[in-house]
Every structure is written in structure tokens, then in C-alpha cells.
Amino acid sequence: MPSSKILAVPLNYQGIYPCPVCRVGKIRDMPLMEAMGCDFCHEIFTVNLEQEQLKMLSRQPPLIWRWNGFNWTETQLEGVELGWGYALGASAFVLFPTIIIGIVAYNFPLDPHAPITWLPSIWTCLTFLVHFSIIVWLLIEIYQVPISAYWRGIIRWREVRTTVTSARNFQGNGVIGNGE
Ligand SMILES: [Zn+2]
CATH class of the missing domain: 1.10.287 (Helix Hairpins)
Known part of the structure; x- marks a missing residue:
């Protein structure tokens, strides 16, 4: 048996997978729903476990990805071939x-x-x-690249960084102040 088969992760509701839309967040199952959601772009997907497919419903025709055990492949619009x-x-x-x-x-x-x-x-x-x-x-x-989600993510990330930096500066000033 090739080692790649052993390492491959099957698609199921217990797993956590990379988000195929934003490629930043993680998707996991949503409680009480037969669906998965992304923790970053908040996109919602339905899952076809038999065909290992993920379907994004927020657009028509829906976008579909296939899970190959490692990542999402074969991005396609339902019923449309972009060849x-x-x-x-x-x-x-x-x-x-x-x-x-x-x-x-x-x-x-x-x-x-x-x-x-x-x-x-x-x-x-x-x-x-x-x-x-x-x-x-x-x-x-x-x-449907979620540009607004990326933008929100960048702003959030910058806010966190600014808070950390200013907290550090504040601490630094405090030390200098004590020494004087
Ligand atoms: Zn996402």
C-alpha cells in the first residue's frame, strides 16, 4: 500500500479541513446542520460524503470542490466546464x-x-x-473570491498587531519611567 494512501484524510463531519474559498480559515461541521462552515470567511457548504464533494450554496450555480484526501481539487461550477x-x-x-x-x-x-x-x-x-x-x-x-473577507481579516490582523505593539511600548515606557 503506498504511504500516501495511509496519510490521506477522508472527508467526514468530524474532520477539520482548509477552506477552499478563502484558503485562510478552517471548515468544520456546524452543530444541528448537515453543513460545514468556515471560521474565517463564514461561507457555508453542504457536504456529499459519498462523492467527497463540497458545495458552496451562496451562489448560483453553486461552486463544487472534490476532496482528494489532502486538499480541494477540481473546482467547478455545477453544470459548467471551464476548459x-x-x-x-x-x-x-x-x-x-x-x-x-x-x-x-x-x-x-x-x-x-x-x-x-x-x-x-x-x-x-x-x-x-x-x-x-x-x-x-x-x-x-x-x-466568488471573498475579497471583503480577506480585507476584514487583514484589518483584524493589523488591529491585533497594533494593540500588541502599543501594549509593549507602554510597558517599555513604564520601565524607563521607574528607572528615573
Ligand atoms: Zn473561508
């Missing part, structure tokens, strides 16, 4: 206009004494950034 065609389309959407504008900017350079010689290169960069951010935004929409 290579989409990846190719997305790459073309980003690269094609950028390349065309880049070629034009390269082949038809402006008069070097013109005041805006930097414009074509900036324009090429902007084309890339805008098209790229449209794809990123689409992915965020499709996979």
Missing part, C-alpha cells in the same frame, strides 16, 4: 490587443522630439492592464 477553450480565449483577449498596439507603437515611432514619445509604450501597458484586470474581475466573479 482549455476559455483559458485560450482569455489569453487571446489579453495578449492580442496588447501585441497589436505594441507592434504599431514599435513600427511607427513618434518623432523623438515630440513631447509625448512615452505615450505609445504607456498605451501598450494600459491595454494589457485593462484587459488583464477584466479577466481577473471575471474570475473573481465566477469563483
